[in-house]
Amino acid sequence: MIYERAHTRLIAKFGGLATRMPVYSVLFGIFMLASIGLPGLSGFIGEFLVALATFQYSKWLAVITFSVVILAAWYMMWMFQRVIFGRQPEDMPDPHDTELTQDEVARLERAGLLDGQGHGHGEPLPVSGASHDAATGDATHDIEWPDLNRIELWCLLPLAVLTIVFGVYPKPILDIVGPAFERILLPFMS
Secondary structure (H helix, E strand, O other): OOOHOOOOOOHHHOOOOOHHHHHHHHHHHHHHHOOOOOOOHHHHHHHHHHHHHOOOHHHHHHHHHHHHHHHHHHHHHHHHHHHOOOEEEEEEOOOOOOOOHHHHHHHHHOOOEEEEOEOOOOOOOOOOOOOHHHHOOOOOOOOOOOOOOOOHHHHHHHHHHHHHHHHHHOHHHHHHHHHHHHHHHHHHHH
16 A cells, blocks of 8 residues: 555655554554564464474474564564654654665755764754755655545455454464364374
8 A cells, every 4th residue: 555655665765654644554553563473463373373383392493483573573663663653754864863874964965964074063954845855956756645545444444353353362263274284284293
């Protein structure tokens, strides 16, 4: 849905979606928390069962499994923070940020906000309703970020409800996939 609006998947091209797309942001948060295995959401039972089985098989493999789970959760939360709550791409970066990209440093230098040592200085940019890039002479293309339309909402709401329902009560799914898993695992259990 975001790709259809922006035509890119680069995390750096997003930011501040919580203010522009609040409904999408809440649903995205639910799905992100489910994917990292938060208890009470659909991803938890799968991660728990895999971790439990791995621990019974080998404690060393369980350590690796838990490490991967923790790294994946860290990445998902980092991505969520940048996309949903981060600085919008059209906003001028903070000159005191210690993790500026080369493009951001160049933007700040063109705006006169950095000296040779990387310390912010210069006059503030005019507040005219235009973006900072427009004030410094760079062309920007304002992207419209409408929140979810009816079709998108009707696609995501049932998935969000199922994410919570199967996180709280996974038995219907386990009853369906259980026999197939037992047949697959039978050769390995003997």
